[in-house]
Amino acid sequence: MQDDVLPSGATIGILGGGQLGRMLALAAARLGMRTHVFEPSDAPCAGQVCDRVTRAKYDDVQALQRFARSVDVITYEFENVDLNAVDGVADLVPVRPGRRALEISQDRLLEKNFLNGLSIPTAAYWNVESAADLGDALEHLAGPGIVKTRRFGYDGKGQVRVAGAGDTDTAWTALAAAPSVLEGFVTFEREISVIAARGLDGSVVAYDPGENVHEDGILRTTTVPARIKPSESQDAVLTAGRILNALDYVGVIGVEFFVTGNGLVVNEFAPRVHNSGHWTQAACLIDQFEMHVRAICGWPLGDGSRHSDAVMTNLLGDEIFAAPAETGTAVHVYGKAEALPGRKMGHLIRTTPRQ
Amino acid sequence: MQDDVLPSGATIGILGGGQLGRMLALAAARLGMRTHVFEPSDAPCAGQVCDRVTRAKYDDVQALQRFARSVDVITYEFENVDLNAVDGVADLVPVRPGRRALEISQDRLLEKNFLNGLSIPTAAYWNVESAADLGDALEHLAGPGIVKTRRFGYDGKGQVRVAGAGDTDTAWTALAAAPSVLEGFVTFEREISVIAARGLDGSVVAYDPGENVHEDGILRTTTVPARIKPSESQDAVLTAGRILNALDYVGVIGVEFFVTGNGLVVNEFAPRVHNSGHWTQAACLIDQFEMHVRAICGWPLGDGSRHSDAVMTNLLGDEIFAAPAETGTAVHVYGKAEALPGRKMGHLIRTTPRQ
Numbered sequence: 001m002q003d004d005v006l007p008s009g010a011t012i013g014i015l016g017g018g019q020l021g022r023m024l025a026l027a028a029a030r031l032g033m034r035t036h037v038f039e040p041s042d043a044p045c046a047g048q049v050c051d052r053v054t055r056a057k058y059d060d061v062q063a064l065q066r067f068a069r070s071v072d073v074i075t076y077e078f079e080n081v082d083l084n085a086v087d088g089v090a091d092l093v094p095v096r097p098g099r100r101a102l103e104i105s106q107d108r109l110l111e112k113n114f115l116n117g118l119s120i121p122t123a124a125y126w127n128v129e130s131a132a133d134l135g136d137a138l139e140h141l142a143g144p145g146i147v148k149t150r151r152f153g154y155d156g157k158g159q160v161r162v163a164g165a166g167d168t169d170t171a172w173t174a175l176a177a178a179p180s181v182l183e184g185f186v187t188f189e190r191e192i193s194v195i196a197a198r199g200l201d202g203s204v205v206a207y208d209p210g211e212n213v214h215e216d217g218i219l220r221t222t223t224v225p226a227r228i229k230p231s232e233s234q235d236a237v238l239t240a241g242r243i244l245n246a247l248d249y250v251g252v253i254g255v256e257f258f259v260t261g262n263g264l265v266v267n268e269f270a271p272r273v274h275n276s277g278h279w280t281q282a283a284c285l286i287d288q289f290e291m292h293v294r295a296i297c298g299w300p301l302g303d304g305s306r307h308s309d310a311v312m313t314n315l316l317g318d319e320i321f322a323a324p325a326e327t328g329t330a331v332h333v334y335g336k337a338e339a340l341p342g343r344k345m346g347h348l349i350r351t352t353p354r355q
Numbered sequence: 356m357q358d359d360v361l362p363s364g365a366t367i368g369i370l371g372g373g374q375l376g377r378m379l380a381l382a383a384a385r386l387g388m389r390t391h392v393f394e395p396s397d398a399p400c401a402g403q404v405c406d407r408v409t410r411a412k413y414d415d416v417q418a419l420q421r422f423a424r425s426v427d428v429i430t431y432e433f434e435n436v437d438l439n440a441v442d443g444v445a446d447l448v449p450v451r452p453g454r455r456a457l458e459i460s461q462d463r464l465l466e467k468n469f470l471n472g473l474s475i476p477t478a479a480y481w482n483v484e485s486a487a488d489l490g491d492a493l494e495h496l497a498g499p500g501i502v503k504t505r506r507f508g509y510d511g512k513g514q515v516r517v518a519g520a521g522d523t524d525t526a527w528t529a530l531a532a533a534p535s536v537l538e539g540f541v542t543f544e545r546e547i548s549v550i551a552a553r554g555l556d557g558s559v560v561a562y563d564p565g566e567n568v569h570e571d572g573i574l575r576t577t578t579v580p581a582r583i584k585p586s587e588s589q590d591a592v593l594t595a596g597r598i599l600n601a602l603d604y605v606g607v608i609g610v611e612f613f614v615t616g617n618g619l620v621v622n623e624f625a626p627r628v629h630n631s632g633h634w635t636q637a638a639c640l641i642d643q644f645e646m647h648v649r650a651i652c653g654w655p656l657g658d659g660s661r662h663s664d665a666v667m668t669n670l671l672g673d674e675i676f677a678a679p680a681e682t683g684t685a686v687h688v689y690g691k692a693e694a695l696p697g698r699k700m701g702h703l704i705r706t707t708p709r710q
Contacts, residue, residue: 008675008688008701022384029381029404032688032701048406049384285637285663285685285706303683307708308640308662320363328658330640333363333387346363346387351640353662 004200006072006297008032013071013093015085017044017053019334019344020077020273023281025050027289033297038067045335046077061088068092075251075296079105079271080152096296097251101271104247108150108181111268118246120239121265124184131172137182138165144185147171149178157217161185186265188258192226195277196240197252197291200298204244205291206237207284207304210312212256212276218342222276222312224283225355228259235264243269252277252292275314275344282330282349283310308351320345359555361427361652363387368426368448370440372399372408374689374699375432375628378636380405382644388652393422400690401432416443423447430606430651434460434626435507451651452606456626459602463505463536466623473601475594476620478613479539486527492537493520499540502526504533512572516540541620543613547581550632551595552607552646555653559599560646561592562639562659565667567611567631573697577631577667579638580710583614590619598624607632607647630669630699637685637704638665663706675700 006012012028014021017039025035025046035050040057047053052070056063059082068074068089075096083106086099104110112125126137128147138145142164149158158178160171191214196206211226212219226233240255254274256267277288286294286302294302315323315331318339323331323346333346361367367383369376372394380390380401390405395412402408407425411418414437423429423444430451438461441454459465467480481492483502493500497519504513513533515526546569551561566581567574581588595610609629611622632643641649641657649657670678670686673694678686678701688701 008678009690026381026384026404029377029690030687032690034403034690048389049381049404051403282640285683302685307706323363328640330657332385335364335384335387335389351662 004298006033006299009034010072010297011036011051011070012293012296013038013067013074014046014050014077015039015058015074015081016077017041017046017050018077019045019336020275021046022049022334023278023289023332024075024077024273024292027287028293030290031293031297031299033293036067036071038064043337048335058082058085061085064089065092073296075272075292076102077272081106094296097249097253097271098247101247101249101253105269105271106151108148108153108268109179112181114246115243115266118242120242121263122183123186123265123267126182128180128182131168131177134172134180134182135165135168138162138168141182141184146183146185147175147180148183149175149180151179159217186258186260186267188260188265190227190259191256191267192228192232192236192259192264193222193254193256193274193276194236194240195252195254195274195280195288196237196244197288197295197301197304198244198249199295199301200250202245203301204241205301205304206240207277207280207288208306209233209236209257210276210279216342218316218344219275219314221314222279222310224279224306224310232259232264239264239266247271251295252288276312278332278347279310279312279349280304281332282351283308306354308354310352311350313348313350314344315346315348317341317343317345323348359653361388361654364389365427365652366391366406366425367648367651368393368422368429369401369405369432370394370413370429370436371432372396372401372405373432374400374691375630376401377404377689378633378644378687379430379432379628379647382642383648385645386648386652386654388648391422391426393419398692403690413437413440416440419444420447428651430627430647431457432627436461449651452604452608452626453602456602456604456608460624460626461506463503463508463623464534467536469601470598470621473597475597476618478541478620478622481537483535483537486523486532489527489535489537490520490523493517493523496537496539501538501540502530502535503538504530504535506534514572541613541615541622543615543620545582545614546611546622547583547587547591547614547619548577548609548611548629548631549591549595550607550609550629550635550643551592551599552643552650552656552659553599553604554650554656555605557600558656559596560656560659561595562632562635562643563661564588564591564612565631565634571697573671573699574630574669576669577634577665579634579661579665587614587619594619594621595624602626606650607643631667633687633702634665634667634704635659636687637706638663661709663709665707666705668703668705669699670701670703672696672698672700678703
């Protein structure tokens with residue numbers, strides 16, 4: 001083994017203690033790795049399955065540094081980690097996927113600039129720092145669009161649809177005057193995503209693209225294979241690879257695309273394991289969680305080929321209580337205490353032989 | 356859900372904290388279950404992934420009763436649990452697979468009697484309580500055989516091969532005069548095993564039989580499919596089902612067979628998840644560990660059909676250190692501190708598309 005390969009028994013630090021952290025911890029345990037979760041909130045669901053939990057705020061530099069000294073590598077389950085927090089530990093222990101991926105993916109303007117710098121198509125977009133900016137941008141756009149805050153949006157939050165310049169003031173108020181981006185509305189046939197990984201040695205693997213259906217801004221189902229042309233599938237995988245290489249990335253990434261009559265358009269990417277990759281747990285030898293653990297520990301990437309077709313369905317709120325009755329289906333339950341409406345509580349994966 | 360269905364969030368008590376308990380705890384976590392491991396030894400590897408560990412001896416009735424009061428169901432990862440311990444908790448909480456399966460499987464004489472009572476073929480056998488018994492039995496056998504202690508044998512321990520009556524005294528001394536069984540030597544083409552499960556509602560599922568290769572009494576590989584006739588495969592599965600029903604069993608069982616020119620002969624069964632069922636982790640939608648958890652929690656059994664062919668290889672002692680280099684292969688590492696020679700440290704599963 002090389003020096004930068006972490007052996008079984010090493011400890012992975014995970015920033016964030018939600019279901020993604022939980023499933024990372026379970027995958028790490030399969031490989032004999034220990035996990036230490038850092039999470040501000042009480043009783044994180046990842047805490048049930050990891051070795052150790054530090055409960056502290058993300059801007060508690062001292063707690064973060066103690067945490068960093070107790071682990072061999074740090075990763076994160078969500079992209080809104082404070083960059084100052086990362087900078088405070090990066091000289092103590094490797095942080096993977098890495099600072100640049102975080103910085104870019106947590107700011108929609110940087111993300112769009114980065115993608116366009118790679119000549120990867122995105123929606124038309126304008127930087128919006130004031131109501132006046134938004135009014136000007138909407139006149140340029142001359143059609144419907146979506147204003148999104150640059151930072152801290154997820155599951156459809158921090159977004160307002162606009163029909164034209166007449167909506168300027170309403171939209172700006174709804175977004176609380178936060179720095180934003182106006183995006184032109186993309187007419188698409190369907191939404192797909194690619195889950196891909198890059199190893200410490202620069203090797204890249206990608207799972208087959210999945211087709212996503214959202215409801216109320218929240219992912220409802222991912223179906224694999226997606227109903228797309230082979231050329232579109234290849235384009236999606238190659239685009240994910242270009243993003244990974246450009247970021248000198250280590251770990252799993254989720255890249256969301258719109259499939260349009262003029263080809264693929266990237267919606268956004270997430271520098272972490274991704275809800276639309278949960279299907280890999282039941283349909284691939286090495287799932288996205290283990291793939292991420294392998295990558296950040298310097299192990300060879302695993303076999304991501306699909307042995308089965310799959311439909312993943314998120315279980316939201318009290319849908320979780322019906323889960324045990326589903327036969328012929330894999331169920332994952334996140335162990336969250338309260339089944340609040342719309343809250344991701346678990347997921348189902350129905351598999352069928354690969355067609 | 357019925358009253359006897361344990362919901363996600365319930366706690367499973369596991370007697371024994373080795374790798375089988377560890378993988379049961381990880382499977383339970385996928386379903387949102389909590390786990391509490393009871394184990395006499397220090398730092399059990401299952402303790403790294405469960406919610407809680409009680410360190411106490413199996414005959415510590417008070418500790419066992421405290422343990423029982425903290426869980427919703429008790430199961431075990433090995434069959435040599437003291438029956439008195441089980442009796443001390445059985446009125447507090449359900450113990451599954453159940454007392455009778457334990458009692459029979461931990462005593463080779465009771466096991467053989469039970470199987471023969473079901474007209475299931477076994478090796479010829481004689482009860483041996485003294486050197487004189489052994490001498491008489493060897494004269495009846497009139498050929499080579501194996502003397503095995505009735506209790507506490509595993510991985511080839513507590514067994515002595517004998518060529519004939521002349522070996523009586525040597526064998527009896529080697530077994531420390533423990534109550535034993537003489538078994539006639541079975542000439543077999545290969546060894547197979549069936550992993551099967553029975554639910555609380557009496558439904559039964561079985562995985563496809565695997566072909567086992569042992570070295571020095573320790574399982575080395577399991578290959579699926581086994582090289583057997585369809586009629587032998589069916590016979591093996593039906594036999595496992597008869598054993599499950601006769602024991603009013605709840606959970607996963609492992610049944611080992613010799614394949615002979617005259618059909619199948621049962622070697623033994625284990626009332627628990629089984630090393631020869633680890634291949635299901637990579638080749639089936641629901642693996643043996645989750646199947647066991649589903650059964651003992653009263654959930655519907657899962658889909659045990661095989662989507663891939665598989666070869667499982669145990670990693671013994673320092674073989675574990677080569678594990679990360681294997682690509683195209685799933686690896687499981689048990690997190691044990693010391694890689695002692697012959698110790699089961701992890702396993703590999705190589706899969707190929709189902710033929």
